Amino acid sequence: MVKALAGLAFLLAVLAAALFAPAWTLDYWQAWTFLAVFAAATLVITIELAIRDPALLARRVQAGPVAEPERSQQVIQSLASLAFLAVFVVASLDHRAGWSHVPATIAIAGDVLVALGLAAVDVVFRANTYTSAIIAVEGEQQLVSTGPYGVVRHPMYAGALVMMIGVPIALASWLALLPVGVLVVAIVQRLRAEEVVLVARLPGYVAYRERVRYRLVPRVW
Numbered sequence: 001m002v003k004a005l006a007g008l009a010f011l012l013a014v015l016a017a018a019l020f021a022p023a024w025t026l027d028y029w030q031a032w033t034f035l036a037v038f039a040a041a042t043l044v045i046t047i048e049l050a051i052r053d054p055a056l057l058a059r060r061v062q063a064g065p066v067a068e069p070e071r072s073q074q075v076i077q078s079l080a081s082l083a084f085l086a087v088f089v090v091a092s093l094d095h096r097a098g099w100s101h102v103p104a105t106i107a108i109a110g111d112v113l114v115a116l117g118l119a120a121v122d123v124v125f126r127a128n129t130y131t132s133a134i135i136a137v138e139g140e141q142q143l144v145s146t147g148p149y150g151v152v153r154h155p156m157y158a159g160a161l162v163m164m165i166g167v168p169i170a171l172a173s174w175l176a177l178l179p180v181g182v183l184v185v186a187i188v189q190r191l192r193a194e195e196v197v198l199v200a201r202l203p204g205y206v207a208y209r210e211r212v213r214y215r216l217v218p219r220v221w
Contacts, residue, residue: 004061021092023095023096025095030095030102033170034167038114055129056131059131070193079186080187087176087183090173091168094176100173110172111170113165117162120155120158124159128144161184161216165180191216
């Protein structure tokens, strides 16, 4: 719990620096609103996991490129981390230069997307205690095919994607959608690699993959 909260505090500090330093101002209400929404949602999820499923929280704490056992995933995770940070830096520069013009109501809608995406991730956590932050299958792991897993095969990535689409909108920057595109590529490559591991090591996954045809977006892919 302490490690998770320390990690969350560090992440929020990094995001705040990425948002306000390039903009060279604290007069950026969209950034303050986003940080409040993101901090509140992630704090609630962290505390909930600490109470309900500390084993899952421990799995989620072991994250990032250095935690990945495969070199290819270390590269993908590094690229994803840079693209994630770039979203905030680009939004900050956009705010300073005034390139994008996003109405306040649209920015608030972006915050709603951020909250909905994180809520979807929380639903996945409730459905599957083995949602590790790295690609791995544990010895006692069981196939989960109900709830969000009955809709798409990778619902956590789907929730994260909704959140990341909402972030640039919440920060009032159309240009910040560009690094989100890089994140989408990283997510697709990661889930493809994850499926290779699941097919090889998780009993029943082949049949599940035939039954639930869509990976990330229902009726699309």
